[in-house]
Each structure stands twice: as C-alpha cells, then as structure tokens.
Amino acid sequence: MKKSVINNTTVCQVRMQAISDAMSILSGKWKFHILGTLIEGNKLGFMDLLREINGIGSKMLSKELQDLEMNRLVNRTVKNTKPITVEYTITEYGKTLAPLIDNLAKWGIEYRQLVCEEEEIKKVE
Incomplete structure (x- = not known):
C-alpha cells in the first residue's frame, strides 16, 4: 500500500x-x-473587561492582556488620573481578526444548532 504524502510541499509547510x-x-x-469584547467596546478599562467577560478572574485577565499586548493585538494606555486608570484598545492589526471572530461565532451557532437538532431527534426516537 502506497503512503499518501499531504504535508510535504513547501507551500503546505509554510501554511502549517x-x-x-x-x-x-x-x-x-x-x-x-x-x-471580541475590545472590538465591540472600543476603549475599556480593566474592570470593564472583567465585568464583560463572564467567568474570567483578574489574574487570568491580566496575563492574557499582557500576552495580547506583547503580540501587538492590544494597546494598554495608562492615564494620569487619581487613582491611575488603565484603558485597553484593540490595535489596527488586532482589528483584522474581526472577520475571523465573526466566522468563528457563526460556525459555533451553526454547530450548536446541529447538535441540538440531533439531540431532539434522539429524544423522539
């Protein structure tokens, strides 16, 4: 039996x-x-993000924001107020993820509907 070679081309390796x-x-x-929250909300403070994203803790939010900032997807701005205020915004490059996030949400909705329909069919049988 001949083995198939799928990921052996340069184009495929670059893509992978x-x-x-x-x-x-x-x-x-x-x-x-x-x-997704920053794309919709424009400028948000740390506590705003914490309130908007159900289930995330402050340590995790802080870590994830640092990662996103390091990867140039999020900007962090410290305001010279009393007390100090920190605002987060999506970068222009981060905004390029909007179609991907929209498509992912659409796929998730369709998938959930498919699974729910299959569950309903099983209940009827």
Whole structure:
C-alpha cells in the first residue's frame, strides 16, 4: 500500500507553520473573548473587561492582556488620573481578526444548532 504524502510541499509547510503560529498566539480559553469584547467596546478599562467577560478572574485577565499586548493585538494606555486608570484598545492589526471572530461565532451557532437538532431527534426516537 502506497503512503499518501499531504504535508510535504513547501507551500503546505509554510501554511502549517502559519497556522501553528496563529494558534500559539490565540490559544487559550479567553483570548477570543477579550479580543471580541475590545472590538465591540472600543476603549475599556480593566474592570470593564472583567465585568464583560463572564467567568474570567483578574489574574487570568491580566496575563492574557499582557500576552495580547506583547503580540501587538492590544494597546494598554495608562492615564494620569487619581487613582491611575488603565484603558485597553484593540490595535489596527488586532482589528483584522474581526472577520475571523465573526466566522468563528457563526460556525459555533451553526454547530450548536446541529447538535441540538440531533439531540431532539434522539429524544423522539
């Protein structure tokens, strides 16, 4: 039996590396939530983000925001107020993720509907 070779071309290897890079930057439970919230909310403070993203803790939010800032997807601005205020915004490059987030949400909605329909069919049988 002949083995099939799928990932052996240069184009495919570059594509797989790019996917790996993207998954590394965007991996985790919360990054898409944070990015989506910032895309919709424009400028948000730390506590605003904490309130908007159900289930995330302050330590995790802080860590994820640092990662996103390091990867140039989020800007952090410290305001010289009393007390000091920190605002987060999505970068122009971060905004390029909006279609991906929209498509991911659309896929998730369709998938949930499919699974729910299958569950309903099983209940009837």
